[in-house]
Amino acid sequence: MTGSVPIGLSTASVWPLRANTGFELAADLGYDGVEVMVWTDPVSQDVAALRRCSRRTGMPVLSVHSPSLLITQRVWSPDPVVRLRRSVEAALELGARTVVVHPPFRWQRRYGDGFADLVAELEQRSGIEIAVENMFKVRPPGGGRNSRVSAFRPSIDPTDVGYRHYTLDLSHTSAARMDALALAARMGDGLTHVHLADGSGIPKDEHLVPGRGDQPCAELLESLSANGFGGQIVLEVSTRHSPQPVRRAKDLAEALLFARFHLGQ
Numbered sequence: 001m002t003g004s005v006p007i008g009l010s011t012a013s014v015w016p017l018r019a020n021t022g023f024e025l026a027a028d029l030g031y032d033g034v035e036v037m038v039w040t041d042p043v044s045q046d047v048a049a050l051r052r053c054s055r056r057t058g059m060p061v062l063s064v065h066s067p068s069l070l071i072t073q074r075v076w077s078p079d080p081v082v083r084l085r086r087s088v089e090a091a092l093e094l095g096a097r098t099v100v101v102h103p104p105f106r107w108q109r110r111y112g113d114g115f116a117d118l119v120a121e122l123e124q125r126s127g128i129e130i131a132v133e134n135m136f137k138v139r140p141p142g143g144g145r146n147s148r149v150s151a152f153r154p155s156i157d158p159t160d161v162g163y164r165h166y167t168l169d170l171s172h173t174s175a176a177r178m179d180a181l182a183l184a185a186r187m188g189d190g191l192t193h194v195h196l197a198d199g200s201g202i203p204k205d206e207h208l209v210p211g212r213g214d215q216p217c218a219e220l221l222e223s224l225s226a227n228g229f230g231g232q233i234v235l236e237v238s239t240r241h242s243p244q245p246v247r248r249a250k251d252l253a254e255a256l257l258f259a260r261f262h263l264g265q
Contacts, residue, residue, distance in 0.1 A: 005229055007259050008062040010195070010236040011044060012037035013252060019043040023053040029253050033062040035100070035234045038087065039072045047093050054094065061094040062232050063131075063193065068102035080104065080111045081118060084130075091128050098129045098193050098232060100167045103152040112153045116161055123164060131193040132158040133167040134183060136176035136205065159186040167193040169236070170215040171207045174199025181216055181223070192231035194220070196259055197238075207238035209251050210258045221262035233259055 009031045011022030018041045026034050034054075038044045043053070054061055066087035067075040076086045087099045101119075104112035111118075119130045135156040137149055150156050156176055158166055166187040172195075173180040184191055198213030199206045210217035221233070235255045239248040259265075 005225070005263055005265070006032040006062055006232050007256060007263075007265075008033045008035050008232060008234040009252065009256075010035040010037055010065070010234050011041075012039075012065070013235060013237045013239055014248065015238075015240055019050065020053050023057040023059050025249060025252060026059050027057040029249065029256055031059070031235075031256060033060040035063040035065055035236070036061055036090075036094070036096075037065045038067045038090070039069060039075060045075060047090050050090075050094060061091075061096045063098035063100055063234060064091045064094065064096050066099055066101040080108055081114075084118065085122065088122050088126050088128050088130070092126060096128070098131050098165070098167075100131050100133055100193060100195075102133050102135060103156075103158055103161075105151055106153045108153075116163065119163060129165040129192055130163075131165040131167040132161075132163045133169055133195070134158055134172050134176070134178070135169075136172045136178075137203070157183070157186075159183070164190060165192045166190045167195060168220075169195035169197070170210070170217055170220070171195070171197040171199045171205055171236070174201055174213060174215050175203050175205050177201065177203075180220060184220060184223075191229075194224070194231065194233045195236040196221075196233050196255070197236050207236055209237055209255050210235075211254075217258070218262045221259060222264075225263045233263070235259065 009026040011019040014022045043049050076083050091099050104115050198208040198210045198215045200213045237255050242248045
């Protein structure tokens with residue numbers, strides 16, 4: 001590991017390619033490990049296959065992103081409680097420290113009512129950090145251009161509830177027009193996981209290479225380094241507009257260099 005703070009690559013960064021490509025690129029570019037985004041990619045759902053990818057590339061699994069997206073509502077199970085439990089089980093089997101999860105959707109009433117207790121129970125029993133992620137508002141069907149609502153309960157800000165561990169996503173703070181540094185301060189010592197990416201300020205989840213948008217990516221990393229941050233940094237960068245392997249690798253290498261430089265590694 002190059003520095004004291006591990007820097008991982010999310011397998012979402014190689015979408016629409018499969019998770020194994022994420023492991024391979026992470027190893028080639030010098031990342032410290034990977035975060036597995038569990039979604040429709042069958043490799044991402046197969047713990048045995050992921051273990052083989054890890055062994056073959058020498059890339060440890062730092063974290064597992066629970067299937068929380070709209071397109072993953074039936075991955076592993078239609079029951080969100082089962083999905084989160086299976087994510088924790090996968091993290092244990094893969095030796096990962098963290099599970100990243102989104103807050104419940106507004107329509108998931110039973111899941112939402114018991115979510116905080118479920119997270120606390122799973123953390124207590126497993127020792128895995130379940131880091132709840134900040135989100136952003138979306139335009140409702142038929143809504144006007146500037147109409148935005150929260151699809152999450154009770155809000156897009158997980159500190160409104162209060163959890164033991166948080167994931168701070170800077171692409172989401174850009175889309176939400178939230179102050180990322182203020183949110184980090186509210187998360188306090190609970191901030192144990194960062195999805196490092198950028199955004200231009202439009203109400204859209206862009207996941208730009210850090211430094212290419214309006215988010216205080218550099219300031220956040222420098223602050224975390226100065227204050228002895230003991231968590232993980234994961235690059236969750238969209239390369240879907242970089243279909244050529246050379247361009248994708250260049251973008252992800254730039255993202256890693258940015259993180260290492262501003263962490264002082």
